Amino acid sequence: MSMIEKTDLLSLSIEELRSFLSNLGQEGFRAKQIIRWLSNGVKNIDEMTDLSKNLRNILKESAYIESLEIKEKFQSKIDGTTKYIFELSDGNIIESVLMIYKFGNTACISSQVGCRMGCKFCASSEILAIQKDSGSRIGNVVIMGIGEPFDNYNNVIKFFRIVNFSEGLNIGYRHITVSTCGLVPKILDLAKEMMPINLSISLHAPNDVKRQKIMPIGKIYSIDKIIEACKIYTETTKRRVTFEYALIDGFNDTREDASELIKRIKGMLCHVNLIPLNTVEGVGLKPVSRQKAEKFKKEIENYNIPVTIRRELGADINAACGQLRRRVIGR
DSSP states (O other), X not given: OOOOOOEEGGGOOXXXXXXXXXXXXXXXXXXXXXXXXXXXXXXXXXXXXXXXXXXXXXXXXXXXXXXXXXXXXXXOTTTOOEEEEEEOTTSOXXXXXXXXXXXXXXXXXXXXXXXXXXXXXXXXXXXXXXXXXXXXXXXXXXXXXXXXXXXXXXXXXXXXXXXXXXXXXXXXXXXXXXXXXXXHHHHHHHHHHTOOOEEEEEOOOSSHHHHHHHOGGGGTSXXXXXXXXXXXXXXXXXXXXXXXEEEBTTTSOSHHHHHHHHHHHTTSSEEEEEEEOOOOTTOOOOBOOHHHHHHHHHHHHTTTOOEEEOOOOOGGGTOSTTOOOSOOTTO
């Protein structure tokens, strides 16, 4: 006799949850009750005390609540940033980061287990686990952890709807940022979703020749195509696009590089986020000096393009930009 595959309640949108309950012969209004419990971080169905015992028993036969186990946790001695290494129920490992800012707490979460693996998991679990461990509410979410978010597009879009639901985590779309290396068709798809999500593009080079040397995706989508898609996104959503640009010593940090970048993006509704390159084990790239970074920033500012140098958090625990990878200390 085959076992019935259970459904993870955390991975369902409000509409899917109503349909799921209907198939069980239950009233759809119970979906809001369940979501409220899930958003409060309940670990098992029996904790949903305003549901009848009969309904809880029915749910336990066909559903479960995905939970993450904290395998390791590292807290920065520099700025209080916390990196979490979570283990999923299937044994896979993901990483997330809690960053503390004056404007509120931000969770940097992973969109996949590894890259291009298409593994199924619920990103909501990362936020709930971080909230429970830290004892503080997450008000902002950035999907910049492990994986290319648009490689897992449908699940990422569903995640946006789940965390935005007013009776759930209630995180506004304008408080969510998704970072992509530039999958042009998915940028255009996101524009059609009509969600005012903050879009961030990992550009990191002023031209295709240089970009292809550090980002294989550059051989598929040119910078011109990416910028064209970004213009459509800004026109549709009225949200500016952020271009992430990691400064690499002797590679993309000259005045000529800055000029070429400026020519491509001048006049756009955009922002440039210069990233001091972080050391990543096994990668032979060197960061620029602070002085060089400031000079590059000044070149861009001269053309009235908004630009900042990212404040790096958690560098001492490998939690800064580009340092998340599926690795547990000692493995």
